[in-house]
Amino acid sequence: MGLSPRIAVDAMGGDEGLAVMLAGVALARRQHDGMRFLLVGDEAQIKAGLDKHPNLRAASEILHAPDVVAATDKPSQAIRRARSTSMGLAINAVKAGDAGAAVSSGNTGALMAMAKLALRTMPGIxxxxxxxxxxxxxxxxxxxxxxxxxxxxxxxxxxxxxxxxxxxxxxxxxxxxxxxxxxxxxxxxxxxxxxxxxxxxxxxxxxxxxxxxxxxxxxxxxxxxxxxxxxxxxxxxxxxxxxxxxxxxxxxxxxxxxxxxxxxxxxxxxxxxxxxxxxxxxxxxxxxxxAVFLGLNGLVVKSHGGANEVGVANAIGVAAKMVRNDLTRRITEDLDHFKAHWGAEVHKS
Incomplete structure (x- = not known):
């Protein structure tokens, strides 16, 4: 990802709706040079929302998702619809290497379940x-x-x-x-x-x-x-x-x-x-x-459901920092150092 991390944003998740999510992305864009975005959600709504944030157009791509994970959805329900929801497609973008990290303000249980199923845990975790x-x-x-x-x-x-x-x-x-x-x-x-x-x-x-x-x-x-x-x-x-x-x-x-x-x-x-x-x-x-799900083969950040644009921007900033500093590699290296001293106990299943 180099110095220009691409962040997949579940634009439809969260209590405050698309307008706050896009305002948060726009603020993050102003705060962090070179950041790029994959905005996942209803294409027509996102395009209309971008009219208020022209600075985002050149730095963003839209991935259409016809469905949304509701706050009341059980994790099992969300997993079955992973390929059609904005949350599931944002996570899959990380798995496919199309984004360095995913950010969502949606259902925590569903996000955790889909992230773990799609990305799996790192070796040694x-x-x-x-x-x-x-x-x-x-x-x-x-x-x-x-x-x-x-x-x-x-x-x-x-x-x-x-x-x-x-x-x-x-x-x-x-x-x-x-x-x-x-x-x-x-x-x-x-x-x-x-x-x-x-x-x-x-x-x-x-x-x-x-x-x-x-x-x-x-x-x-x-x-x-x-x-x-x-x-x-x-x-x-x-x-x-x-x-x-x-x-x-x-x-x-x-x-x-x-x-x-x-x-x-x-x-x-x-x-x-x-x-x-x-x-x-x-x-x-x-x-x-x-909040971050640590230990997966990919980076997923959970934003507060009721976060305002400042909160969304801060969550995106956390995601960008992890991508730029290659957090997954750091965890792997530290586990290897610990294993060398403590033996196979840390990696024992």
Whole structure:
């Protein structure tokens, strides 16, 4: 793909519709030089929508898809219609080498199922993981995985997630030696399940792998910026993610209620508005948009269903960065380095 990655965009997916998806693509085009797009969806609607974004015409090709995966569709239903839906054709474009990555704001379960079936897992990876960037008080966002693709994981899965998460942090956050931790119920060596303790033992002894394993981290420290990659099973990760998102909304709503409670509070809001705007920007999921299915033979990015144009552009930016930095190759190389030290355990099926 070189310096001009081509991104396949499911133009019909997401809660906000085609107009927001195209606005996000247009914004990404302005933010990143040389980017090209394969816009997948209803050809007539896309052509009409491009009238508002003339800067996209020369950089885009349209692939007609007569069908759309609905938010209510089960993964099995979506898989049967993969060859006719905008989501399925975007993924297939990656498989065929017509695009370096696919981006969709559609049904998460359907996207995960179709991506895994079409692209298959990489050699040395037993299960793909869903990774996302979360805001912290540190100098950079934090990578967290798995966020729901695998409800139960053994030590081998957690080790592979750690290697993939570190490679992702090096690629997207541009960290040479990401700090990696396992989510646990305590920081002591004796805490946690056997799977977590076995994974920790393996990661502590890892050599020639570009990561700094720091041990365990508890849920109340996730936002402190003390680590760059947090690894967990999908059950724990999804609960932690939803709790963090709910807490952010709770804080925001509480501040709104407090500032509206009296005239003095309203005056206080006007005085503190720059600070509250900074808080709102930091917690806005659109500014951290773009979850990734790591471990597949191809790159697929999941954008929030309700993302605005800024969120869509950020998801596309994540996809472009992974293509330009050849994330799949980096994961393969890191797994090989780990295997050389740890033996066949990492690649054992």
């Amino acid at each position: 037993d299960r793909p993981a869903l990774a996302a960037l979360l805001p912290t008080l540190g100098d950079n966002d934090m990578v967290m995985l798995d966020l729901g693709a695998n409800t139960e994981c053994d030590a081998q899965n957690l080790i592979q997630f750690a290697v993939m998460g570190a490679a992702y942090a090096r690629t997207v956050i541009e960290l040479e030696q990401p700090r990696v931790a396992l989510l646990n119920i305590g920081t002591e060596d004796l805490k946690g399940t056997d799977e977590i303790k076995d994974a920790a033992a393996a990661l502590r002894s890892a050599q020639n792998v570009p990561m700094n394993f720091t041990g365990f981290i508890e849920g109340d420290r996730l936002s402190r910026g003390e680590v760059d990659v947090v690894v967990c099973d999908g059950f724990s990760g999804n609960i932690a993610l939803k709790t963090a998102e709910g807490t952010a909304r709770f804080v925001g709503d509480l501040l709104k209620r407090a500032f509206r409670s009296s005239l003095r509070s309203k005056i206080g809001f006007l005085i503190s508005r720059p600070a509250t705007e900074l808080l709102r920007h930091h917690l806005d999921p659109n500014n951290h948009n773009g």
